[in-house]
Amino acid sequence: MQIVFQDPFSSLNPRRTVFDTIAAPLKHHKILPPGSKKADLERKVLELMETVGLAERLINTYPHELDGGRRQRIGIARALAVEPKFIVCDEPVSALDVSIQAQILNLLKELQQNRGLTFIFITHDLAVVKHFSDNIIVMYLGLEVEKASADELFDNPVHPYTKALLSAILVPKVNANKERIALRGELSSPIDPADECRFAPRCNYYCEACDKGTPPLIEITPNHWVACHCVGPDRNDLKLRPDFA
Numbered sequence: 505m506q507i508v509f510q511d512p513f514s515s516l517n518p519r520r521t522v523f524d525t526i527a528a529p530l531k532h533h534k535i536l537p538p539g540s541k542k543a544d545l546e547r548k549v550l551e552l553m554e555t556v557g558l559a560e561r562l563i564n565t566y567p568h569e570l571d572g573g574r575r576q577r578i579g580i581a582r583a584l585a586v587e588p589k590f591i592v593c594d595e596p597v598s599a600l601d602v603s604i605q606a607q608i609l610n611l612l613k614e615l616q617q618n619r620g621l622t623f624i625f626i627t628h629d630l631a632v633v634k635h636f637s638d639n640i641i642v643m644y645l646g647l648e649v650e651k652a653s654a655d656e657l658f659d660n661p662v663h664p665y666t667k668a669l670l671s672a673i674l675v676p677k678v679n680a681n682k683e684r685i686a687l688r689g690e691l692s693s694p695i696d697p698a699d700e701c702r703f704a705p706r707c708n709y710y711c712e713a714c715d716k717g718t719p720p721l722i723e724i725t726p727n728h729w730v731a732c733h734c735v736g737p738d739r740n741d742l743k744l745r746p747d748f749a
Contacts, residue, residue, distance in 0.1 A: 522549075530585050
């Protein structure tokens, strides 16, 4: 398993060139066969640079000489150096300009298809998630609240938190944006939380079970799971929270 980090500047050693950064895991994990020479190492580094779209002329440059997009490509090349099958992407595009975000996402998608990679893509941007992911898990204060395929989650969101997140996505089309769902109340402390729905203090809806334990994750349709006391055919007591009405 390898990780692509959020900040493409602080995750790179400023004293190491592009060559040194990408070569480090190759040397540490002894990826090249015994008896390999420096020329073989350089050839492998250049191959990885080409894979992620870095020009050969940048091999001896330092991170501060490059823009955010190129720095993130270095991080991706470093992750690919050990030939992983599984990569964790921790907010890999949140620190980049929108135009650069698209380039990096397209690169990751291409690598996923060409190399058969599996990604866990951690992000707060659901628009990015839909573009990139096959399956989505929505979490709130460390707990899963909903999980489904990307298409199912966007077409049929069920949990109130998921609906609020999706309502915040801006669509660049006239009259295409949904009414924004405002979340009120205070964020619960994640330290020693009470045995109740963690989203309850900010949820727009309420039923008698909300304060009576953490809701279990239940399968409401095939491969669509939700953790909410207010979801289900027997929920006749669902109502707007009186303090929010």
